[in-house]
Amino acid sequence: MINTLRKLLSIIKKSFKVIYAYILYYTGISNYYLLKRLNNKAVVLTYHRVLPYEKRIESYSHEAIMVDPIRFDMQLKALKECFRIVDINEFSDLVHSGIVEGPPACLITFDDGWADNYNYALPILKRHQCPAIVFVPTDYISSPLTFWQETLGQQIAKIYESGTSDAKELITKYGFPDTLSGNDITKNIIIRDYVRSLKTLPYNKIDMMMTDLTKFHGMNGASKVDRHLTWDELKELHKSGVAVGSHACTHRILTRLTQDVVETELVESKNTLERKLGESIEAIAYPNGDYNDRLGDLTKKAGYSLGFGTHYGYVSGTDNLYDIKRINMNDNTASSKPVLLATILGIM
Numbered sequence: 001m002i003n004t005l006r007k008l009l010s011i012i013k014k015s016f017k018v019i020y021a022y023i024l025y026y027t028g029i030s031n032y033y034l035l036k037r038l039n040n041k042a043v044v045l046t047y048h049r050v051l052p053y054e055k056r057i058e059s060y061s062h063e064a065i066m067v068d069p070i071r072f073d074m075q076l077k078a079l080k081e082c083f084r085i086v087d088i089n090e091f092s093d094l095v096h097s098g099i100v101e102g103p104p105a106c107l108i109t110f111d112d113g114w115a116d117n118y119n120y121a122l123p124i125l126k127r128h129q130c131p132a133i134v135f136v137p138t139d140y141i142s143s144p145l146t147f148w149q150e151t152l153g154q155q156i157a158k159i160y161e162s163g164t165s166d167a168k169e170l171i172t173k174y175g176f177p178d179t180l181s182g183n184d185i186t187k188n189i190i191i192r193d194y195v196r197s198l199k200t201l202p203y204n205k206i207d208m209m210m211t212d213l214t215k216f217h218g219m220n221g222a223s224k225v226d227r228h229l230t231w232d233e234l235k236e237l238h239k240s241g242v243a244v245g246s247h248a249c250t251h252r253i254l255t256r257l258t259q260d261v262v263e264t265e266l267v268e269s270k271n272t273l274e275r276k277l278g279e280s281i282e283a284i285a286y287p288n289g290d291y292n293d294r295l296g297d298l299t300k301k302a303g304y305s306l307g308f309g310t311h312y313g314y315v316s317g318t319d320n321l322y323d324i325k326r327i328n329m330n331d332n333t334a335s336s337k338p339v340l341l342a343t344i345l346g347i348m
């Protein structure tokens with residue numbers, strides 16, 4: 001009962017925000033504030049996956065990192081009307097020179113190196129002639145494995161399907177949701193929300209759980225939809241004008257690792273990308289956006305000139321260029337042009 005009320009309140013709150021976003025847009029207020037707030041500043045947007053709705057039933061990635069291709073197309077059109085879309089080199093020049101002049105600049109970034117960036121995002125980026133940069137975790141490129149979140153989601157779904165006493169034991173042992181009710185889409189959402197709630201669990205506990213579940217299923221692969229780019233696809237993206245940056249090697253949160261391991265993640269991912277793509281890699285996006293000053297120092301020492309985090313905000317030339325702010329994009333934060341602008345303004 002309390003949960004239903006909570007959900008209802010959240011829907012009402014969201015609806016009011018959307019109405020507010022439309023009022024701001026059609027009265028010209030959002031455009032006015034955009035120019036005022038972004039004066040001498042740039043905005044960096046974070047995308048992850050560009051995947052059609054009908055494919056998502058096979059995916060265990062959370063909705064918060066998804067954009068439908070039709071919506072992505074609408075977003076690029078809207079962004080081009082309000083911003084100057086810059087590539088990573090122009091962005092770097094702007095922020096390093098300390099001045100961000102002219103119409104507000106916008107850099108489009110993708111994290112995680114999902115194969116859908118090649119299949120769905122690239123044709124749309126090309127059609128709009130929009131530059132972008134994709135940050136890839138090198139260990140997952142051309143690998144049959146994916147992140148523990150997607151793997152775990154798939155394994156939990158199979159546990160419920162199996163219904164054996166061993167499966168029930170695992171459900172109790174790890175505190176998985178008691179029952180999965182509703183249709184396949186609802187069940188999938190319950191699993192993805194549950195997996196997302198484990199994000200801060202220590203790595204040794206996650207490893208233990210994964211080992212147990214892999215033993216139960218005898219498999220550790222990912223759903224076909226939750227696949228990362230191959231090296232050929234990444235090279236093709238790169239040839240088509242999409243820049244490439246590092247997202248470390250293993251996608252582990254760097255602030256949780258020892259200094260030696262962090263140095264290896266930073267240096268090896270950079271070296272691998274430089275060797276494969278034949279050009280210098282200057283930018284990194286930290287997995288999960290987690291940052292501290294030690295990480296900033298080590299990133300600089302490893303030879304990067306830009307480090308991207310996930311704190312909300314705009315970028316000015318005087319900011320810490322090893323913890324660059326970004327704004328997350330998904331289906332809900334940018335469902336229409338008025339909502340997209342309201343998200344960038346920090347209203348949604």
Ligand SMILES: [Zn+2]
Nearest residue numbers: 111112287288
């Ligand atoms: Zn990531």
